[in-house]
Amino acid sequence: MTSDKSKKANKDKKTSHAPAPKTGKSKSKSEESKLKSVYAERFATLTEVGQNSLDLLLVIDKTGKVTYANPISLTTFGISLEEGIGTDAFTYLHPDDVERVFTRFIELLQTPNGSIRDTVRTIAANGEIRELELVSTNALDNEVVAGIIVNGRDITEQTRYVQQLQALEERFRLAFEDNMAPMIFTDLNDRVIAANDAFCTMIGFSREEVLGQNSTPFTYPEDIGITEDSHQRILRGEVGQSRYVKRYVRKDGRLIYVEVLRSPARDEDGNILYNVISERDITDERTLAAELSHQALHDTLTGLSNRALFNDRLDQAHAKVARDGGLFAVLLLDLDDFKGVNDSLGHLAGDELLKLVARRLEKVTRATDTLCRFGGDEFLYLAEGLRAPADAQLAATRLLGALVDPFFVAGTQVEQHASIGITVSDATTSERTDFIQNADVALYEAKGEGKGRFVLFTPSMHQQAVDRFELVRELRQALHSGDLKMHYQPIIDLATTEIVGFEALMRWHHPVRGWVPPNVFIPAAEQSDLILDLGYFALREAVAAASSWEKSDDEGKDLYVSVNLSARQFHDPALVSIIESVLAESQLTREQLIIEITESVTLLNVSETLNVMEHLSRLGIYFALDDFGTGFSSLSYLALLQPKIIKVDQSFVSPSFENPRNDALLEAIISLGHKLNMTMLAEGIETTEQLERLRSFGCELGQGFLWSPAVANDEIPTMLKRGWATIAER
Ligand code: C2E
Numbered sequence: 201m202t203s204d205k206s207k208k209a210n211k212d213k214k215t216s217h218a219p220a221p222k223t224g225k226s227k228s229k230s231e232e233s234k235l236k237s238v239y240a241e242r243f244a245t246l247t248e249v250g251q252n253s254l255d256l257l258l259v260i261d262k263t264g265k266v267t268y269a270n271p272i273s274l275t276t277f278g279i280s281l282e283e284g285i286g287t288d289a290f291t292y293l294h295p296d297d298v299e300r301v302f303t304r305f306i307e308l309l310q311t312p313n314g315s316i317r318d319t320v321r322t323i324a325a326n327g328e329i330r331e332l333e334l335v336s337t338n339a340l341d342n343e344v345v346a347g348i349i350v351n352g353r354d355i356t357e358q359t360r361y362v363q364q365l366q367a368l369e370e371r372f373r374l375a376f377e378d379n380m381a382p383m384i385f386t387d388l389n390d391r392v393i394a395a396n397d398a399f400c401t402m403i404g405f406s407r408e409e410v411l412g413q414n415s416t417p418f419t420y421p422e423d424i425g426i427t428e429d430s431h432q433r434i435l436r437g438e439v440g441q442s443r444y445v446k447r448y449v450r451k452d453g454r455l456i457y458v459e460v461l462r463s464p465a466r467d468e469d470g471n472i473l474y475n476v477i478s479e480r481d482i483t484d485e486r487t488l489a490a491e492l493s494h495q496a497l498h499d500t501l502t503g504l505s506n507r508a509l510f511n512d513r514l515d516q517a518h519a520k521v522a523r524d525g526g527l528f529a530v531l532l533l534d535l536d537d538f539k540g541v542n543d544s545l546g547h548l549a550g551d552e553l554l555k556l557v558a559r560r561l562e563k564v565t566r567a568t569d570t571l572c573r574f575g576g577d578e579f580l581y582l583a584e585g586l587r588a589p590a591d592a593q594l595a596a597t598r599l600l601g602a603l604v605d606p607f608f609v610a611g612t613q614v615e616q617h618a619s620i621g622i623t624v625s626d627a628t629t630s631e632r633t634d635f636i637q638n639a640d641v642a643l644y645e646a647k648g649e650g651k652g653r654f655v656l657f658t659p660s661m662h663q664q665a666v667d668r669f670e671l672v673r674e675l676r677q678a679l680h681s682g683d684l685k686m687h688y689q690p691i692i693d694l695a696t697t698e699i700v701g702f703e704a705l706m707r708w709h710h711p712v713r714g715w716v717p718p719n720v721f722i723p724a725a726e727q728s729d730l731i732l733d734l735g736y737f738a739l740r741e742a743v744a745a746a747s748s749w750e751k752s753d754d755e756g757k758d759l760y761v762s763v764n765l766s767a768r769q770f771h772d773p774a775l776v777s778i779i780e781s782v783l784a785e786s787q788l789t790r791e792q793l794i795i796e797i798t799e800s801v802t803l804l805n806v807s808e809t810l811n812v813m814e815h816l817s818r819l820g821i822y823f824a825l826d827d828f829g830t831g832f833s834s835l836s837y838l839a840l841l842q843p844k845i846i847k848v849d850q851s852f853v854s855p856s857f858e859n860p861r862n863d864a865l866l867e868a869i870i871s872l873g874h875k876l877n878m879t880m881l882a883e884g885i886e887t888t889e890q891l892e893r894l895r896s897f898g899c900e901l902g903q904g905f906l907w908s909p910a911v912a913n914d915e916i917p918t919m920l921k922r923g924w925a926t927i928a929e930r
C-alpha cells in the first residue's frame with residue numbers, strides 16, 4: 201500500500217523535484233540553488249523558526265509530499281535537503297504505522313485548522329527505527345504554508361531510556377522487594393531509604409516505622425556501635441564492604457541475632473550513593489549452637505559446669521602451675537546420706553535439693569575457681585591461685601559452711617551436710633587424673649571419720665586406698681580358692697537353753713594375714729559388686745549346711761539358719777530369684793531360712809526395699825533386724841519393715857561400762873518389740889548374769905560366747921548331739 205501510494209503520489213505531481221532518496225543525487229547544481237531560493241522565499245518564516253530548533257519541523261502538502269523540512273528533521277532521517285524536499289513523507293514510516301497514520305492524515309485534511317498528536321515510528325535512511333512524537337496541524341488555508349505543519353520530537357532515546365528504567369525497576373523489585381533475605385538501603389547518614397518486606401517482618405516494624413530512621417532505635421543498645429562503626433569505615437574507604445553480627449530488639453521486645461552484609465552502591469566516579477544492606481536472621485542457629493555448647497559443658501540439672509569443662513580447667517590450672525609455679529586444689533564434695541532424702545521425699549525432691557545445694561555452693565565460689573557437678577550427689581571444686589595448702593582448707597570450710605542452714609524442699613525442712621576430700625597440687629603429681637582420684641581417697645577418709653568434715657589427702661592415704669583395693673582383689677581370689685568359709689554360731693532359746701538355729705558368719709583365712717575379721721573385709725567388699733558374690737556364697741553354703749542338720753527335738757521343730765544380707769543385695773534385681781532357687785534345690789522349708797538385715801537397708805530406696813521384702817515374705821521367708829539400737833532408724837521403720845525377730849545389739853546386752861540406765865534401756869527395747877509382736881533376740885551374751893537379766897525381761901532368744909562362738913559346720917553334729925548347757929551349768 202505504501203509503495204502504491206507513493207508511486208501514485210509521484211505520478212500525480214510531476215514536479216522538477218524527484219523523490220529524494222532515489223533521484224536527489226541527479227539534480228543539477230542550478231536546480232539546487234533554484235530550489236534553495238524558492239524554499240527560502242516560501243518558508244522564510246518557518247525557516248526562521250525551524251532552522252535552529254531542536255524539534256522537528258516539516259510541512260507536507262495534501263498529497264503527502266514534503267515541502268519543507270528543518271535541519272533537525274533531515275538529520276533525524278539521515279538525508280539531505282535535496283533528498284527530503286518533494287519526497288513522499290509516508291515512505292519514511294514504519295510499515296506497521298502507515299495505515300493508522302494515513303487514516304488520521306485524511307481526517308486532518310478534512311479538518312481546517314485541526315491538529316492531531318501521535319507517536320509514530322519512522323525508518324531513517326540508514327534503516328534505523330526512530331520514534332517521533334508529532335503534532336500535525338492543518339494549515340492548508342495558510343497561503344504561505346499551504347500544507348500540514350508537522351512539529352515534533354525524536355523520543356527514541358527517551359523511550360529506550362524509560363524502557364530500560366522499567367526493566368531495571370522490575371529487576372530491582374524482584375531482587376529487593378521480593379527477596380527472601382531482609383534488605384535495606386540507607387543513605388549516607390545511614391538512614392533507611394528503602395526496606396523490603398522480609399526486613400520489616402524480621403524486625404516486626406512496618407515500613408513506615410522504619411523509613412527515614414537509622415537503625416539505632418531497633419538495635420540492641422550494646423550493638424549500636426558495631427553498626428555505626430562499619431558504616432563509617434565504609435564511608436572512609438577503609439573497607440570495600442563489611443560483614444558483621446548484630447542484635448536487633450524486635451517490636452515485640454524479642455532479641456534477634458542477624459548477620460549483616462553491608463556494601464556501598466557507587467556512581468561511575470566511585471562516589472558512594474547509598475548502602476545496600478542485606479541481613480540474615482541467625483537467632484535460631486545461635487541459640488542452638490549456644491545450647492549445644494552449653495549442654496556439652498554443663499550439667500543439665502544444676503546448670504553447673506560438667507566434668508568435661510572441669511577437666512579442661514584442671515588441665516589449664518595444671519599447665520599454669522607447672523609453668524609459673526603456685527598451688528591449686530581439687531575439692532571433691534559428697535553429700536552425706538543424700539539417699540535418705542531421695543527415698544523419703546522422692547526423686548523430684550532429691551533433684552530439687554541438688555539444685556538448691558548447687559546454688560548455695562555457687563554463692564561461695566570465687567570468680568577464679570570452678571564449681572562442677574561431678575555426678576549424683578558429688579561436686580568438684582577447683583581452687584586456683586592458692587598461697588598455701590591451708591587456703592584449700594579455707595575453701596572447704598566455706599563450702600561446708602554454705603550448707604549449714606537447713607533447706608526447704610517439698611514443704612519440708614531438710615538438713616543436708618557434706619564431706620570433702622581435698623588434694624593440693626604439688627610437683628610430684630604429674631597426671632591430671634591423680635587429683636580427682638586422690639581427692640576421692642581423702643573423701644573416703646572424711647566419710648570414715650564421721651562425715652560432715654573435710655580431709656586433706658596425704659600420700660599414706662594413697663597407700664591405704666591401695667591396700668583396700670588389694671584386699672578386695674585378694675578377697676575375690678579367696679572366694680574361688682576356698683579360703684572363705686562359713687561358720688555357725690548357735691542361737692539359744694533362753695528359757696530352755698536349747699539350740700533353735702544358727703547364724704551363718706563369714707570367715708576368711710588369709711594365707712599370710714591369718715584370720716581377717718568380717719568387720720574388715722565386708723565393708724571393703726561393699727565398695728564393689730564383690731559383696732553380691734560373697735552374699736550369695738554365704739546363702740548357698742548356709743542353706744546347704746542347714747539341710748544337713750538333724751532335727752533338734754522330738755516335736756519335729758527344725759533348726760533354722762540365719763543369713764546376713766548386705767544392704768546392697770537389696771538393689772540386686774536377681775535377689776529374689778536367687779533365694780528362691782537356692783531354697784528349691786535344698787530340703788529346707790521356707791521357715792528355716794531367716795534373712796538378717798541391718799537398719800542400713802532403710803538408707804536405700806525404702807519402697808524398693810519394702811517391695812523386695814514383701815516378695816520374700818510371701819514366699820514364707822522371715823526377717824531379723826540385726827544390730828538393733830545402733831543405727832538411727834525410727835520406730836516407724838520398725839513398723840514398716842515388720843521383722844519377725846529383733847536382734848538387740850550386744851552394746852545393750854554387755855555394755856562396756858556399767859550404767860544403771862542400761863538395764864532400763866534393755867528392758868524398754870524388749871518390751872517395745874513384744875508390743876509390736878516381735879521375737880526378741882539378744883546378741884553377745886557372755887555371762888550368766890546377762891542371761892538371767894534377759895530372762896527376767898522376757899527376752900526369748902540369745903547368742904553369745906556364753907555358749908559358743910561361730911564354729912565350722914563339721915563341729916555342729918557333736919554340738920547338737922550334746923544338747924546345750926551354759927558354761928555355768930557344765
Ligand atoms: P553380726 O551379724 O551382728 O554378727 C554377730 C557378730 O557378733 C559376729 O561377729 C559374732 O562373732 C559376734 N559375737 C557373737 N557372740 C559374741 C559375744 O558373746 N561377744 C562378742 N564380743 N562378739 C560376739 P563377726 O563374725 O566378726 O561378724 C561381724 C559382722 O560382720 C556381723 O555382725 C555381720 O554384720 C557381718 N557379717 C558376717 N558374716 C557376714 C555375711 O555372710 N554377710 C554379710 N553381709 N555380713 C556378714
Ligand code: MG
Nearest residue numbers: 703764796826
Ligand atoms: Mg547378724
Ligand code: MG
Nearest residue numbers: 826827847883
Ligand atoms: Mg549383730
